[in-house]
Amino acid sequence: MSSSPNRGSKSATNSNNNNSRPTSKDGSKKNIWSSLLDGVANGKRLPEKNLLILGGTPDSQREFLDTLSADTSADPSLVNDKRRGKTPPIANHFALGYTYRDVLDADREDTLARVSAYLLSEPSLSFAPLLKPLLTPQSVPETLVVILMDWSDPWTWIRRLREWVRLLRSVLVSVDDETKIAMEETMTEWRDRKRGMDASAAAAASSGGPVTIPLGPGEWDEGLGIPMCVVCQGADKIEKLEKDHGWHEEEFDFILQFLRTILLKHGASLIYTTPFLANSLQSLIHSSLGIHSLLKRQSLKHNVIDRDKILVPANWDSWGKIRIIREGFDMEGVSTAWSIEIQDAPEPLDFEQPVENNTPEEDGGSAVTVFEQTIQDPRRDRTVAHASSNANGDSVEIETSDMQNFLSKQLEKLEQLKVEDEKDRANQQTPQLEMSPMDDQGRVNEHIGPVQFNMGGIQVDADDMLKKLKDREANRAQRKEGPPTSPGDEKAHNQALANFFAGLVKKPGSSPRGSPST
Incomplete structure (x- = not known):
């Protein structure tokens, strides 16, 4: 009987526990369903990657994104029908632009990652506050910087590249300490790839004893803390530079050696691309971001032979490989001058100023000055030559336009002529026949037979x-009109013809058919 009160207290306790959430040992409530849902959501969350696209125009930036997201499957029409109208818009006309792209696997069904692209066209220091929030300890390892150049003005490349590097350095210096630590770890990981060591190998080496493989000269001297890639678009214009401006292999080799020497200091990659032609841009960007297909292994192979398909992956190049392109290139001088120049703040881009008017500090010791004295703007030389020829009253050079521009102008002229012809036909009140059977009997006979x-x-x-x-x-x-003939001869001739045709008509065993047939 004494146990009944205890039995009643236990039942009351159980009823209270049924109406409340499960509690932990310390008595605090825990939401089991929320933790389960969060775990499922984290499992389904797409890996997020970031592209910081610098330089170019809004059109060239769109071209880069189209090439990056182009379908390389065997039957792209299926994917185009599936994804038609689902391409995210690109907002890149004002200040810092943005868009995103989903990276699909080889079967075009599974999504490997979502790439957020931030676009900036001008290397102005006023845009630095817009870039700083994009760099956090979490985003730095998943970010790639892409600098766009174009073969329409290769003489401006080194100056543009210098101002972009200066802007990036000013932004990276201003981040907090935690972000700087993440950048140092990222650069260490990329340098270890150059040394042939992955993260596990590096940890094993550090536990067993220090193992250091030294880097070559000029390698990773100026790491930015973020991987970088330089994309030179419009490689099809190389032929135009060769034909219209008289460029030779010496100019193209000098540009390639200069770029590779500078990018080697930052551990950056380099690629030349041509619109509407297959290239390795997609493989290069995806491998730099750590995006790998689960179904198809994509190989990334260097190419330094084809001048319009250059591909130099990160951690592949060296001074020895650059030197064999053409002897006489001063890699030591360019490398030293570049390290000095990028220390300053970015300056406004001004390509109208002649190279000879540079500041005394830049004369002779500037990498940009050395480059622009060798690779000069042919349009400036043509302007000077045109002015002198106008002064002398003679000119021997003819400026040619681009093929696409020429064809578009011709199409406009044809459309204009078509409109004028339609107006003329409309103004004619009594249309005339183009061909009259009575006027041209020969044409009618040709058709009749x-x-x-x-x-x-x-x-x-x-x-x-x-x-x-x-x-x-x-x-x-x-x-x-001539001498008179005998009437008897003419009469005999006519009678002979009449007898001949009469004989044909009255031939025995046949009936004449005189109706002509067509």
Whole structure:
């Protein structure tokens, strides 16, 4: 009987526990469902990657994104039908632009990652506050900087590249300490790839003893804390530079050596691209971001032979490989001058100023000055030559336009002529026939064909007979004008012709058919 109160207290306690959430040992409530949902959401969350696209125009930036997201499957029409109208818009006309792209696997079904692209066209220091929030300890390892150049003005590349590096350095210096630590770890990981060590190998080496493989000269001297890639678009314009401006292999080799020497200091990659042609841009960007297909292994192979398909992956290049392109290139001087120049704050881009008017500090010791003295703007030289030729009254150079521009202008002219022709037809009140059978009987006969008829089983060509009769009449006219002929001879000739045709008509065993057939 004494146990009944205890039994009642236990039942009361159980009822209270049924109405409340489970509690932990320390008595604090824990939401089991929330933790389960968060775990599922984290499992399904896409890996997020970031692209910081610097330079170029809004159109060239769109071209880069289109090439990056182009379908390389065997049957791209299926994917185009599936994804038509689902391409995110690109907002890149004002200050810092943004868009995103989903990276699909080889089967075009699974999504490997979502790439957020931030776009900036001008290396102005006023845009630095817009870039700083993009760099956090979490985003730095998942970010790649892409600097766009174009073959329409290669003489501006080194100056543009210098100002972009200066802007990036000013932004990276201003981040907090935690972000700086993340950048140092990222650069260490990329340098270890150059040394042939992954993260596990590096940890094992550090536990067993220090193992250091030294870097080559000029490698990773100026790491920015973020991986970088330089994309030179429009490689199809190389042929135009060669034909219209007289460029030779020396100029193209000098540009390539200069770029590779500078990018080697930052551990950056380099690629030349051509619109509407397959290239390795997608593989290069995806591998730099750590995006790998689960179904198809993509190989990334360097190419330093084809001048319009150059591909130099990160951690592949060296001074020895750059030197064999062409002897006489001063890699030591360019590397030293570049390290000095990028220390300053970014300056406004001004390509109208001649190279000779640079500041005394830049004369002779600036990498940009050395480059621009060798690779000069041919349009400036042509302007000077044109001015001198106008002064002398003679000119031997003819400026040619781009093929696409020429064809577009011709199309506009054809459309204008078409409109004028339509107006002329509309103004004509009484349209005339282009061909009259009475005016041009020969054309009608060509369409109808020869007229023949059967006389007594013999096929007679009416045209041939008509021609003979016309010739006969012409001969008669000539005889009338010439010496007089005997009337008896002419009468006998006519009687012979009549007897001949009468014999054909009255041939025994046949019935004449005199109706011509066409």
